[in-house]
Amino acid sequence: MTIQRSFFYLCTLVVLGFLIVQVRSGLDRRWDAGQRLDPPSQPIPRSLFGLHMHHLTDTTPWPKVRFGTWRLWDAYAAWPNVEPRKAQWDFSRVDQYLSLAESHGVEVLLPLGLSPTWASARPTEHSGYGPGNAAEPAHSSDWQDYVRQVAMRYRGRVHAYEIWNEPNLPDFFSGRPETMLELARQAYQILKQVDGSVIVVSPSATGAAGVEWLDRYLKLGGGASSDVIGFHFYVTPGAPEAMVDLARKVKTVMAVNRVADKPLWNTESGWLIENRLSKVHPRAGSFSRVLTLDEASAYVARCYLLNWALGISRFYFYSWDSEIGGLTEEDGKTLKPPSAAYAEIENWLVGARMISCVSDKEDTWTCEVERAGHHGWVVWNPGHTIEFKIPAAWPVARLKDLAGNAHSLGSHSIVSIGPSPLLFESQAL
Numbered sequence: 001m002t003i004q005r006s007f008f009y010l011c012t013l014v015v016l017g018f019l020i021v022q023v024r025s026g027l028d029r030r031w032d033a034g035q036r037l038d039p040p041s042q043p044i045p046r047s048l049f050g051l052h053m054h055h056l057t058d059t060t061p062w063p064k065v066r067f068g069t070w071r072l073w074d075a076y077a078a079w080p081n082v083e084p085r086k087a088q089w090d091f092s093r094v095d096q097y098l099s100l101a102e103s104h105g106v107e108v109l110l111p112l113g114l115s116p117t118w119a120s121a122r123p124t125e126h127s128g129y130g131p132g133n134a135a136e137p138a139h140s141s142d143w144q145d146y147v148r149q150v151a152m153r154y155r156g157r158v159h160a161y162e163i164w165n166e167p168n169l170p171d172f173f174s175g176r177p178e179t180m181l182e183l184a185r186q187a188y189q190i191l192k193q194v195d196g197s198v199i200v201v202s203p204s205a206t207g208a209a210g211v212e213w214l215d216r217y218l219k220l221g222g223g224a225s226s227d228v229i230g231f232h233f234y235v236t237p238g239a240p241e242a243m244v245d246l247a248r249k250v251k252t253v254m255a256v257n258r259v260a261d262k263p264l265w266n267t268e269s270g271w272l273i274e275n276r277l278s279k280v281h282p283r284a285g286s287f288s289r290v291l292t293l294d295e296a297s298a299y300v301a302r303c304y305l306l307n308w309a310l311g312i313s314r315f316y317f318y319s320w321d322s323e324i325g326g327l328t329e330e331d332g333k334t335l336k337p338p339s340a341a342y343a344e345i346e347n348w349l350v351g352a353r354m355i356s357c358v359s360d361k362e363d364t365w366t367c368e369v370e371r372a373g374h375h376g377w378v379v380w381n382p383g384h385t386i387e388f389k390i391p392a393a394w395p396v397a398r399l400k401d402l403a404g405n406a407h408s409l410g411s412h413s414i415v416s417i418g419p420s421p422l423l424f425e426s427q428a429l
Contacts, residue, residue, distance in 0.1 A: 034361055035244060037309040039354035043371075044308055046350050047107065049342075050316030052268070057096045060321045060332035062104060065343040066350075069107040071267055071316040072097060073165055079146050080116040080133055086142070091153060098157050109201070109267065109316070110154070112147060112187060113164035113173070119143070121175075128171030136175040140186060147187045151194035162230055162267060163187055164203035168213035173203075177217045181225070188225035204230030204267045207286070211249045218257035229254055232268040233312075237289035239382050240302040241365075243269075247310040263313050270318035270325045271299060273338060277329045297341035297402050298380070298420040300327075304345050305367050305378060305421065309357035317342070341402040348378065348400075348423055362386060364417060376425035385418040396424040 046068035053060060054074050077094045084090065094110075101108050117123050119142045120132030127134035137143040150158075163184045167173035173180060180203055188200050202222060205213045210231065223229075231250050235242035247264075254260045272287050273296040274280050282288050291299060300317065307315040319325060320339075321332035327339040349369065357367035364381045377394060390396060390413050399415065400406050400423040409415070415422070 034359040037357040039309040039357055043351055043353050044349045047314055048308055049346050050314050052319035054321055055332050063320055066346055070101055071109040073111050078114050080114055086118055108158050109160045110158050111162040111165050134172055134174045136179045144186050147190045151191050155195045160199040161191055162201040166206045167203040168205040168210045181220050181222050184225040199227045201228045201230040202226035204232050206232035207234045215253045223259035228263045228265050230265050230267045233266045234269050236271055236286040240299050240306055241382050243306055265314040266307055266312045267316050268318045273325050275329050280324045293337045296338040300338050300341045301345040301402055301421045344402045344404050376423050378421050378423050379417050380421040381417050382419050385416055388415050388417040395426045397426050399424050
């Protein structure tokens with residue numbers, strides 16, 4: 001082979017290699033513009049669907065939606081409520097809650113903090129609740145006695161306890177992570193002594209700032225006193241898709257601290273949601289935006305889709321009957337459209353397996369689900385409305401919206417997609 005021909009072949013190979021790299025790079029850039037989540041392989045359990053309810057024994061009737069678990073926060077069930085004075089116990093409300101939950105086949109998650117004023121290390125200190133409630137107990141014996149009383153009373157009935165709510169915020173906990181760790185160790189030991197089968201959830205930090213708190217807590221050894229890592233994936237005023245980045249940061253912290261094998265629960269998230277019967281006003285900071293009813297319906301569904309796709313095995317929406325962020329009107333009785341979205345996404349997901357959940361460069365999300373051999377695809381675009389071409393490989397005949405309406409596709413191959421997820425299916429999942 002002559003030098004000239006060798007040079008020609010070499011140049012040809014270089015050019016071909018450059019073109020291949022460019023094409024592959026373009027494909028990679030297109031893919032990198034989107035996201036690929038890795039959902040668990042098992043069927044989606046009803047326990048993914050959690051709620052908060054505040055006035056159930058007063059004005060709120062039992063919800064008309066199916067859900068699997070109920071977190072008793074802001075439900076007058078914390079330590080200051082059950083032991084308002086030392087050794088004077090009032091379990092009447094929690095007893096009612098347990099009876100209602102059991103009659104509906106719903107599991108309860110019981111948070112243990114705050115501190116009653118009489119037991120507080122700083123009884124006059126401001127908190128988000130009563131004076132001194134955010135401080136640690138002055139005497140650990142009071143905390144231990146409280147945990148033991150609760151554990152003994154509800155042995156075999158309460159199967160999951162959460163150590164504390166949002167310990168990275170001074171309104172909820174004004175002590176140090178080291179102090180919280182000691183409270184968690186004591187509670188974990190007592191709870192397991194009374195009932196070794198109970199699930200103990202770590203103190204649930206919140207928001208982007210909570211990642212640093214969680215990292216410090218786990219570095220101190222907090223994972224040893226936790227069966228589950230709890231976190232509050234608040235991303236307000238942003239959209240549910242912001243949870244993707246936050247969840248990845250939390251999972252990185254878990255991996256670095258060698259607790260990646262523990263389940264991750266989102267024990268509280270929500271937004272301000274408009275009412276039709278009363279006015280909801282925006283607040284300072286992250287709650288500066290009030291969702292419309294249509295936005296809230298879409299957010300509820302996308303939250304559950306994304307939480308499961310991110311490997312978060314429980315999500316307790318906040319809340320059912322909140323006056324400012326509820327799925328009902330302020331009266332706790334009149335249903336708002338987001339409650340229908342909650343019911344519909346539960347119907348789409350529970351018992352199904354999520355095969356994949358990805359977004360493309362246009363930020364259009366597609367989550368494939370399967371139940372009993374039948375496949376469906378949930379599609380949405382959080383930012384704008386697009387004309388979506390149904391892939392030829394999808395054997396779909398109809399679509400469903402979050403109001404539960406089914407629409408025949410007929411010969412249509414292009415559908416308008418927007419922030420509200422739509423389910424494409426060949427037949428009912």
